Amino acid sequence: MKKIFVLDTNVLLNDPRAIYSFEDNDVIIPLAVLEEIDNLKTKSSDLGFNARESSRILEELRSRGNLHDGVELDSGGTVKIVINGGLELPEGLSSSKMDNRIISTAIHLQEENSEKKVVMVSDDINLRLICDAYGVKAEEHSSTKLKEEEIYSGFKEINCSSSLIDKFFQEEKISPSELNQLNDSLYPNEFVQLTADDRNKNTALARFDGENLVTLRYNKSQPAKIRARNREQQLAFELLLDDQIKLVTLSGKAGTGKTLLAIATGLSKVVDEQAFSKLLVARPIQPMGKELGFLPGDVEEKMGPWMQPIFDNLDFIVHRNKDARFAYQKLLDKDLIQIEALTYIRGRSVPDQFIVIDEAQNLSLHEVKTIVTRAGEGSKLIFTGDPFQIDNPYLNFHKNGLNYLAHKFHDQKIAGHVMLKEGERSELAEIASDLL
Missing domain, CATH: 2.30.130 (Archaeosine Trna-guanine Transglycosylase; Chain: A, domain 4)
Structure with a gap:
C-alpha cells in the first residue's frame, strides 16, 4: 500500500534531495516548510546553502508540472505542496508556531486519506512526540541513519x-x-x-x-613530547603520524585525548618535520546549554570563548615542552597555527596543511562533505569528536557527520578510524563520564 510522507523542514535542510528517497510513495511538503526555507535562504551557513538547494530542486520539479496538483517523480511517486487544511489547526495547536502548522498538515491529510497511511518525517524529537499525541505516525528520516x-x-x-x-x-x-x-x-x-x-x-x-x-610503526613516537597512555591512543598515533593517510577520524567520550593527540601531532609535523606549512584548527560554533548572546569585540575576541578548549590543549603541550619551539603565541605570530570557526571555511581551498576539526559530532552530513572537499593537495584532515555528547538538536549517535564519515571511508586506503575508550584526563573525569 502506498504511503503519504509529510516532510518537516529539517529533513530538507539536512538533505535537500530527501524527496527522492521515498520510492513510489507520495511526498508532501507543507506550505509552512517553504516559508521556513525562505527565511533561511539568505544565511551564509550550510543551512542557507541547503535551503537554497531545496528551492532549486523544487523549482526544477515545478517546470514539469503544478506542484499544487502534484508532480510525478522518476521513481513513480509524486511531490506535492499542501496548505495545511486552510490553516484550521486542531485544538491545542497554536498557529504562531511553524511546527504546529506542519503537524496540522499531516493531521488533515490523515483525515482525508483513509486508504493511504500518512507518515510525518522529521529529525525533531519533540515534533515526533506531538504527532504521537495526535495519533499521527512519525519517524526519523532514515536514508542517512546508520544502523548499530x-x-x-x-x-x-x-x-x-x-x-x-x-x-x-x-x-x-x-x-x-x-x-x-x-x-x-x-x-x-x-x-x-x-x-x-x-x-x-x-x-x-x-x-x-x-x-x-x-x-605498528610509531609505537615509540612521542610527538611534541606527548606519549600514548593506552592501546587506543597508540593506534591513533599510527594514523596521525602516517602522512600517506589523508583522513583520520577519532571518536570517543570526553577525556580520552582525541583533540590533544591530534594537535600534538600537528605541531610536531609543522614545527619539527616541516611536513605541512600550517596547523589549522577549527570547530563548529555549537553552544552547550543556553547561549550568552552577542559577544563584544572583533572576530578574534568573539571567537575566544568558543576556541578556549583548543588553547587549553596548546597550553598543556607548551608546559610539556620547555623550549620555545611550541610557544603557540610565537607560532600564531609566524602564521604556523591558525585557529578559526568552521563558518568561514566554505569556498576555500586549503592545501599543504594539517587540519584538525574538533567537535565533529555536531556536524551534519553535508557540513562534513563541505569540509572534506576543501582539502587541497598535500593536506591531511583530522576529525575528532564525542558521538555520545551531541549538542545539535537534529543529530544523534546514529546520524552525525563524524560517525557517517568514518563509515563511508572505512574501505579507503587513505583513511583510518579509531574509537578511543579509556579516559586519561583525570580519575574524576573518567568516573563522571561513565556515571553521569
Whole structure:
C-alpha cells in the first residue's frame, strides 16, 4: 500500500534531495516548510546553502508540472505542496508556531486519506512526540541513519595460536588467510589485536595494510613530547603520524585525548618535520546549554570563548615542552597555527596543511562533505569528536557527520578510524563520564 510522507523542514535542510528517497510513495511538503526555507535562504551557513538547494530542486520539479496538483517523480511517486487544511489547526495547536502548522498538515491529510497511511518525517524529537499525541505516525528520516552494526570502531580482536604470533613478530607481517580471515573481512588501516588461544594469552597489535597484517610503526613516537597512555591512543598515533593517510577520524567520550593527540601531532609535523606549512584548527560554533548572546569585540575576541578548549590543549603541550619551539603565541605570530570557526571555511581551498576539526559530532552530513572537499593537495584532515555528547538538536549517535564519515571511508586506503575508550584526563573525569 502506498504511503503519504509529510516532510518537516529539517529533513530538507539536512538533505535537500530527501524527496527522492521515498520510492513510489507520495511526498508532501507543507506550505509552512517553504516559508521556513525562505527565511533561511539568505544565511551564509550550510543551512542557507541547503535551503537554497531545496528551492532549486523544487523549482526544477515545478517546470514539469503544478506542484499544487502534484508532480510525478522518476521513481513513480509524486511531490506535492499542501496548505495545511486552510490553516484550521486542531485544538491545542497554536498557529504562531511553524511546527504546529506542519503537524496540522499531516493531521488533515490523515483525515482525508483513509486508504493511504500518512507518515510525518522529521529529525525533531519533540515534533515526533506531538504527532504521537495526535495519533499521527512519525519517524526519523532514515536514508542517512546508520544502523548499530554500521558504526565503525576501526578495531577488532582475533584469536590465534602462539606460534602464529611468534611468526608475526619474526617476519613483522602475517597474511589474513593464516588467521582464517578473508582479505575482504578486514578494512584498510583497520587495527587488529591478535590474542593467543592457549594459556599463555600472548598478544600482538597489527594494522591491515590492504594485503597483510603488519607491525605498528610509531609505537615509540612521542610527538611534541606527548606519549600514548593506552592501546587506543597508540593506534591513533599510527594514523596521525602516517602522512600517506589523508583522513583520520577519532571518536570517543570526553577525556580520552582525541583533540590533544591530534594537535600534538600537528605541531610536531609543522614545527619539527616541516611536513605541512600550517596547523589549522577549527570547530563548529555549537553552544552547550543556553547561549550568552552577542559577544563584544572583533572576530578574534568573539571567537575566544568558543576556541578556549583548543588553547587549553596548546597550553598543556607548551608546559610539556620547555623550549620555545611550541610557544603557540610565537607560532600564531609566524602564521604556523591558525585557529578559526568552521563558518568561514566554505569556498576555500586549503592545501599543504594539517587540519584538525574538533567537535565533529555536531556536524551534519553535508557540513562534513563541505569540509572534506576543501582539502587541497598535500593536506591531511583530522576529525575528532564525542558521538555520545551531541549538542545539535537534529543529530544523534546514529546520524552525525563524524560517525557517517568514518563509515563511508572505512574501505579507503587513505583513511583510518579509531574509537578511543579509556579516559586519561583525570580519575574524576573518567568516573563522571561513565556515571553521569
